[in-house]
Amino acid sequence: MTDPYSDLGAQDIALQERIAAAMEARCLEPAQIAIRKAYMEDLHLPEGARALELGSGTGHVTRDLLELAGAATAHGLEPSPVMVDRARNSFDGDDRLSFDIGDAKATGFADESFDLVLMHTLLCHVPGPEDVVREAFRILKPGGVLAICDGDYSTATAQIADFDPLDQLIKFMIHQNVTNLWIMRQISGILAETGFQLGARTGHGYVAEGEAAYFLTVIDRGADRMVEDGLLFAETAEALKSEARRRVAADTFFGFMSYVSQIATKPHSL
Ligand SMILES: C[S@@+](CC[C@H](N)C(=O)[O-])C[C@H]1O[C@@H](n2cnc3c(N)ncnc32)[C@H](O)[C@@H]1O
16 A cells, blocks of 8 residues: 555545644654754744645644744645645634645745755655655745654564564555655755755654654554554454553553654755
8 A cells, every 4th residue: 555645635534634644643642743943943933924834734734833933924835635624624813824725836925935945754755755845946935944853663662572563563554555665865966956055954753752643643543554554453452552552551552653853945046
């Protein structure tokens, strides 16, 4: 099966809802907020800056463009109507924020419209990321900032000992749900080729904390997907989900992945 995030709007509503709940759990984890804060607080935007998030999901990261990056307005573009509805409902009442259905490869915005474009865990899901980077270049003002952050997916693990069966669920989910595992190792070349000036590249280690809410969604979805694919009996899947929860309760659960952020600027004179 291909990565469902690469065409989320075409998936059945139940799957879109399940993915939206997982995205929201991830957005709200303090360790994830710390990653976003680490690369967004240093972006130095002009007064009254207009920001855009491509692949805005549930809208929490779009809101960070106001709260952490200091933009005056932030717009989220996202192909899944379930995600867009959720974002609108969550942030109804803040007229600095807006959300629309759309495609990052063909946004429909005029040239030089934005001071900041963000892609947070978008590009790993897009076949042809070069097209999205080119579109960002077109719609950024001269001097505008592009911020990209994504997982370095080959580092994802829940392994606490040799041959740990829980880790297989993580590897399986990454294999099923990520189009390009290596995007953050390739992105600087794509940006330079498009004409961007490269800025800071930073690694961020994510360790699941407390109730491990997001990692548990990964384990549950991985186990259920293995049942659908005939790889596991339903009882075995339930046992693996219980194993993860027992580890959380016993403080022995470990979940880890590296993220990498890359900042780039559109030059003033081309
Ligand atoms: C992993 S989610 C991240 C959502 C949000 N940025 C966050 O970090 O919470 C990736 C999102 O990118 C969206 N997406 C995938 N392909 C896209 C495209 N071509 N244009 C815009 N968004 C896209 C998906 O629908 C999904 O909501």
